Structure formats: structure tokens, C-alpha cells
Amino acid sequence: MDFLQLGGKTVLVFGVANRRSVAYHVACVLEAAGAQCVHVVQNQQIRQSVEKLLPQREIFICDVQQPQQIEQLRQQLAERGHKFHGLLHCVAYADYSAGPLPFHQTPREAFLQAVDVSCYSLIALSNALKDLLEPDASVVTVSISTTQMASESYGYMAPIKAALDSTIVFLAKSFSRFSRVRFNAVAPGLLKTSASAGIPGYVDAYLYAEKVIPRKQALQTEEVASVAAFLLSPRSSGINAQKIVVDAGMGINYFDRELIERVLREQ
DSSP states (O other): OOTTOOTTOEEEEEOOOSTTOHHHHHHHHHHHTTOEEEEEESSHHHHHHHHHHSTTSOEEEOOTTOHHHHHHHHHHHHHTTOOEEEEEEOOOOOOOTTOSOOGGGOOHHHHHHHHIIIIIHHHHHHHHHGGGEEEEEEEEEEOOSOSSSOOTTTTTHHHHHHHHHHHHHHHHHHHTTTOOOEEEEEEEOOOOOTTGGGSTTHHHHHHHHHHHSTTSSOOOHHHHHHHHHHHHSGGGTTOOSEEEEESTTGGGOTTOHHHHHHHHHHO
């Protein structure tokens, strides 16, 4: 039974870099459900790597910081005659080369670049590709489970993800003027990905999250991918302008009795 109703549909996937990428896991779920995935990566080096990981797939190149490359991508996709039932935006970047600085010392250049890549790119791509989306297509981006907790390791990316959360609301409203295209975000808790490995202090936060989660087991990327695939499917047609949290219950368990007792014992 084709529960997700994705058979024969085509989804444009931004963000596969390696086997640990969230976008890779989402693409696997989509293809298992009968969808065809067309991939977009940042540069030729990543393309060569992804071609080995996902042979015989269409893979295009687009650096979302370059408006001319976004326009070139639109032209290439249009020339191939593509129409997309879904678009997955799994694109983010933050320059942590300065180390774990206090938030008020966030470098201006790093913050603005992260906004451009991680948030504005969704606006730019949605606008450029709007004519290639089916009238009832689904656009899904990747946020984080909460932007209200000041995680010092994640730093300035949390405010940028908050901007991304707001962006899907405004895109949903804007696109409603001429289509039924939906915009949503899947918002995972801490995941073990290659991108997260570059965040200062992330490993400790990940291990702590594993203890806070009620089941005492870390969130798996496959679990996030399943929710993203659902949001990309016609089965989620009633969900629009929403952020769906996938954190295995971590957000309700910060005052876990075992953790409280452990902290008190150490005092």
C-alpha cells in the first residue's frame, strides 16, 4: 500500500553531502516510498562524492550564496522538463573557526553569512523555482527542536533557525496568493551528523541529550527523515506553516529525577 502517496512523484533535494547527512536519509525514505529524487549539491567536489553514494541520480550544482548559480539551476531544471511535487531544503552553514565565543561577541561576517546560507537561501530558492513546483507541492526545511534555550555550544545558529521558523510562515502566506504550495519545517533534537561534529562542545551536549531523552537513547537521523518524508507527502496536506518537533521527548524531561540526583550527589 502506498500510504505516503509518493509513488511517481519527484522531489528536489538540497543538502546531501555524505551518508550521515539528514538529506541523504530523507532521500532514502522518499525513494523507498516510490519517489524520484533530484539532487542539488554545493560544488563539484561534493558532487563527485555524492555520485558514488547515489549512482545514476541526477545531481546538479548550486552554491546558494551565488544568485547567478540559483538562476542557472532554474534554467537547467526547466530544460530537463522537471516539475517537483516536493522540495527539501537541508542547507545550513556556520563558521565556528573563531571558537566558542560568548554570544555578544558573535562576528558580524559569520552571522550574516550563516543567515544567507541557512535562512535566506530558502526564500531565494523558493522564489526562483516557484514555476517548477506543482500547484500543491510541499516545501520542507530543517530547523531545530527549540530556539528558546540558550545552548552555548550551538551559539548564534539558534537565532538564525528562529528566523528560518518565521520564514516558513511568511512563505506559506505569500505563496497562497497563487498556489497551494505548503511550507513546513522538521525540527530535530541533537543528531550525530558530520555537520554537527564541527560545532564546539556539541559532543558533550549530544551525550547529555541522550540522558535527558526519556527512552535514554539518542534521536536517530532515520526518525527525523521519516517525519520529513511525511511532510513532503500528500498525506500531510493539512499541515502548513508549521514546525514539527522531533526530539524523542527530550523537551519534556529536563528535570529528570536521575539527572537531578546525579547533580546533587556531585555537589
